[in-house]
Amino acid sequence: MKKTFYIKTALLSLIGIALLSSCLKDPRYVDFAGSKPLIELPGAAGVAAGGGYFETVGLLANASAPTAFNVPVNLAAPNPLSTPVTVKLSVNAAALTAYNTANGTNYTLMPAADYSSSLTVTIPAGQNLVNLVVNVNTSQITPANSYVLPLTITDGGGQQISNYNTILFAIVVKNAYDDNYTETGYKFHTTAGASHALTGTIAVTTVTAVTSNTAVGDLGGSGYTFNFDTNGSTVSNWVPEGSTPAAPASGFMTADNPGGFTYVTTDGSQPGTAPYTSSTYNNTYNATTKTFMLHYGYGVGSSGQNGYTRQFYSKLVAQ
Structure with missing residues (x-):
C-alpha cells in the first residue's frame, strides 16, 4: 500500500513540474x-x-x-x-x-x-x-x-x-479673487415658502485676470452660475452661464424690487428694507476685506430688472 502511495505522489510531482515548466514557456506569461x-x-x-x-x-x-x-x-x-x-x-x-x-x-x-x-x-x-x-x-x-x-x-x-x-x-x-467665500444675504422668490436667507460657502473661480465665475445664490448645484468682472471696487459685465437665463432675463440690479413683486417671508425681510437695499448691496468689491456686495436677479422671459421675480442680495467674504 505504501509503495503505491509513493508512486502516486511521485507521479503527481512530475506532472506538477511539467505543468510549471509549460507555464514558464507560455508566451502569455511575462517574466519581469x-x-x-x-x-x-x-x-x-x-x-x-x-x-x-x-x-x-x-x-x-x-x-x-x-x-x-x-x-x-x-x-x-x-x-x-x-x-x-x-x-x-x-x-x-x-x-x-x-x-x-x-x-x-x-x-x-x-x-x-x-x-x-x-x-x-x-x-x-x-x-x-x-x-x-x-x-x-x-x-x-x-x-x-x-x-x-x-x-x-x-x-x-x-x-x-x-x-x-x-x-x-x-x-x-489664479486671479486675485479666486477663493472660497462665506455667503450671507437673502434670496427673494415669488413662490410661497421659497424666500429665505442665504448661508454657506460659495466658490469664486478664475476665468481671466479680471473675470471670475460664481454661483447664483444657492442655485450653484442646479447649474446656475454667472461670470463677472472686477475692476478696482467695481463689479460689472454680468454674463450668465449654465442654467442661468440669458441676458437681459438675468443680470445685476440697481433698484430694489423695481417690478413691485410680492414676497412672503417668515422673518419679515423685504427687498428695499434694511439691510437688503441696493445702496448696501451695490455690486462692489472691497480689496482690504476681500468682500463682494452683490445684487442681482432673474426672471424667465423678462427684458430687464423690472421683470426679475428672483432677487438676490449676496455678501461674499473670503475665508
Whole structure:
C-alpha cells in the first residue's frame, strides 16, 4: 500500500513540474525578473494625444515668491539599482506644437522667465522614485493664460528611456479673487415658502485676470452660475452661464424690487428694507476685506430688472 502511495505522489510531482515548466514557456506569461531598467515619467502613462500626455497643474496662487510643483521621475525595474542614476530632462517645444496640431488647441510655450528648474535629478542607489522640482514665478503670469511647459526625458543616465517620457504641463494661475467665500444675504422668490436667507460657502473661480465665475445664490448645484468682472471696487459685465437665463432675463440690479413683486417671508425681510437695499448691496468689491456686495436677479422671459421675480442680495467674504 505504501509503495503505491509513493508512486502516486511521485507521479503527481512530475506532472506538477511539467505543468510549471509549460507555464514558464507560455508566451502569455511575462517574466519581469529579467526586464531591463527603464527611466520614465509615471504621470505620462495616460492616453497621449499628439505630442505627449497633457496634464493641468492645479491652479497656483498668485504669489511674490515662486511656487513649486513636482515632476515624478521613476526608475522602473524589478529591484532598485546599487548605483545612483542622473536623469536629464529638456523643454520640448516640438511636442507642444504637435499637441496643438493634433487637438486644434493654441497653447503657448511657457516663457523661460516664468519658471526655474535644473531639469536634472538624481535617483539615489536603492531608490526608484524622486521628484524634479519646477519653481513657477506666478507673479509674472497673467491669470488664465494658456501656458504649457512640455518636458521630455533626454538622458536616462545610462539606462533605457521609456516610451512614457513626455508630459505637457498646463500652468494656470489664479486671479486675485479666486477663493472660497462665506455667503450671507437673502434670496427673494415669488413662490410661497421659497424666500429665505442665504448661508454657506460659495466658490469664486478664475476665468481671466479680471473675470471670475460664481454661483447664483444657492442655485450653484442646479447649474446656475454667472461670470463677472472686477475692476478696482467695481463689479460689472454680468454674463450668465449654465442654467442661468440669458441676458437681459438675468443680470445685476440697481433698484430694489423695481417690478413691485410680492414676497412672503417668515422673518419679515423685504427687498428695499434694511439691510437688503441696493445702496448696501451695490455690486462692489472691497480689496482690504476681500468682500463682494452683490445684487442681482432673474426672471424667465423678462427684458430687464423690472421683470426679475428672483432677487438676490449676496455678501461674499473670503475665508
